[in-house]
Amino acid sequence: MIYTVTLNPALDYFVEIDELNVGALNRSTYDYKAPGGKGINVSRVLKRFGHNSKSLGFTGGFTGDYVRDVIEKEGIETDFIQVNGDTRINIKVKGKIESEINGVSPDIKNEYLEQLQKQLSVLNEGDALVLAGSVPSTIPDDIYETLCQGALDRKAEVFIDSSGEPMKKVIEKRPTFIKPNHHELGELFSVELKEPKEAVPYVRKLIEKGITYVLVSFAGDGAILGTNEQILYANTPKGIVRNSVGAGDSVVAGFLAAKKEKMNLEDSFKFAVATGSATAFSKGFAQREDVETLMKEITISEIGKGE
Ligand SMILES: Nc1ncnc2c1ncn2[C@@H]1O[C@H](COP(=O)(O)OP(=O)(O)O)[C@@H](O)[C@H]1O
Ligand SMILES: O=P(O)(O)OC[C@H]1O[C@](O)(COP(=O)(O)O)[C@@H](O)[C@@H]1O
Numbered sequence: 001m002i003y004t005v006t007l008n009p010a011l012d013y014f015v016e017i018d019e020l021n022v023g024a025l026n027r028s029t030y031d032y033k034a035p036g037g038k039g040i041n042v043s044r045v046l047k048r049f050g051h052n053s054k055s056l057g058f059t060g061g062f063t064g065d066y067v068r069d070v071i072e073k074e075g076i077e078t079d080f081i082q083v084n085g086d087t088r089i090n091i092k093v094k095g096k097i098e099s100e101i102n103g104v105s106p107d108i109k110n111e112y113l114e115q116l117q118k119q120l121s122v123l124n125e126g127d128a129l130v131l132a133g134s135v136p137s138t139i140p141d142d143i144y145e146t147l148c149q150g151a152l153d154r155k156a157e158v159f160i161d162s163s164g165e166p167m168k169k170v171i172e173k174r175p176t177f178i179k180p181n182h183h184e185l186g187e188l189f190s191v192e193l194k195e196p197k198e199a200v201p202y203v204r205k206l207i208e209k210g211i212t213y214v215l216v217s218f219a220g221d222g223a224i225l226g227t228n229e230q231i232l233y234a235n236t237p238k239g240i241v242r243n244s245v246g247a248g249d250s251v252v253a254g255f256l257a258a259k260k261e262k263m264n265l266e267d268s269f270k271f272a273v274a275t276g277s278a279t280a281f282s283k284g285f286a287q288r289e290d291v292e293t294l295m296k297e298i299t300i301s302e303i304g305k306g307e
Contacts, residue, residue: 002046002256003123004039004130005116005147006057007139008105009067009080010090012036012245020095034284035067036090038132038161041246043076045253045275045285051260054079056119058136060106061086079119081112092245100245105136113139120147125155128256131170132161132249144170161252163187174210179252182218196222200231200304207231215269217251217276219244224303225269231304232266234273237297239281250286251276270298 016030035044043055059068059080064087068078085106093099123129129151131144144166148158157176160167163184171178171188186193189202199216203226206214214226220241225232254275258268274294278286281294 002043002051002053002128002130002260003120004043004053004055004057004132005120006037006039006055006133007108007143008088008134008136009035009037009040009057009059009064010088010103011063011066012090012092014092014094014243014245017093017095020093020099033066035070036245037067038249038252039130040067040071041249041285042130042132042161042253042256044071044074045246045250045279046257047074047076048285049253049257049288051257052077053130056080056116058083058105058108058112058116059087060084063087063089081115081119083108083112092243094243098244102134105134105138107138108136109138113143117147117150120150121154123151123154123156127151127154127156128159128176129156130159130161130252130256131175132159132252134162134164135166141165142169145173148173148175159252159256161248171206171209171211176211177213177215177252177255178206178211179215179217179248179255181248182216185216196224196233197303199224200226203231204304213255215251215255215272217248217273220280223251223269223273223276225265226304227265230302232269233301233303234269234298236273237277237294239277239294241280242283244280246285247276247280250279254286254291266300267295269300270295273298 015028043053055078060083088103091101159177160175182193216224254272258271274291275286278290
């Protein structure tokens with residue numbers, strides 16, 4: 001079973017406007033809402049590809065009910081822990097450019113964290129745990145480290161998509177897979193990375209730590225996948241970006257789905273990048289047939305040796 005954990009879910013509120021005028025009254029031309037948060041998005045994309053997962057984390061209030069109800073209607077199994085306070089609302093403004101304001105999590109008490117750890121004590125060999133998104137400020141920033149170690153001790157695989165201190169700490173535990181974007185990879189090593197080939201030495205360092213797969217996304221400029229054997233580059237397909245929210249989560253879901261379907265490494269990488277781009281090119285999430293079409297536009301090449 002795949003378990004996704006979203007410590008900080010959200011109701012994503014998308015607002016489309018012609019142009020954002022800061023300091024003035026703006027009226028939207030179109031708006032809509034969707035459940036959000038990185039683990040939740042991974043579960044939703046997996047479901048579209050026919051893969052079940054169980055979505056865990058903390059939800060509260062009317063916004064939390066909305067998030068849970070929508071994803072349960074999509075057929076996703078959930079076991080969210082109910083907290084006091086409302087799940088946050090994240091605002092995504094799409095004018096001439098995209099701007100985002102991500103909200104603050106409700107308080108997460110220690111007893112809720114203990115409940116989550118108890119839920120994860122069922123993990124076993126053959127299971128995968130996805131730890132994705134920001135960590136609420138009331139939770140210690142070594143939480144991913146703790147949950148990752150627990151899952152690895154139980155012989156489950158661990159997939160991470162986060163940033164900042166929680167990411168810095170969890171990589172020391174040697175998770176199975178991480179997906180930083182190029183800013184997040186740069187942040188890990190206090191460097192600025194402008195193009196994919198500059199990421200190679202840092203990907204190598206992460207592989208040397210013992211992480212099995214390091215996938216670095218560079219938005220429309222391609223992606224890198226490092227393993228013990230090789231470091232690969234994939235170009236990204238060309239298209240019109242309609243909404244990039246959830247594109248990174250789609251890459252994680254694509255890689256997990258490919259792994260479940262036992263694709264070889266190159267095809268898994270192509271499938272993951274094509275899933276990210278198919279989401280970026282649509283208003284919602286990727287559809288499998290679009291992913292399969294976009295895969296044909298992706299070429300994989302080797303840009304560095306592993307260890
Ligand atoms: N301009 C683009 N053209 C094609 N694909 C894109 C574009 N921007 C994002 N994507 C897709 O979304 C993925 C994740 O984007 P990125 O911005 O690197 O990550 P994140 O969303 O985590 O910040 C990319 O690997 C790619 O598949
Ligand atoms: O937990 P964070 O880092 O605030 O991110 C949450 C936001 O990221 C998303 O999961 C989208 O992430 P990506 O665009 O990186 O795929 C939104 O649904 C959500 O609003």
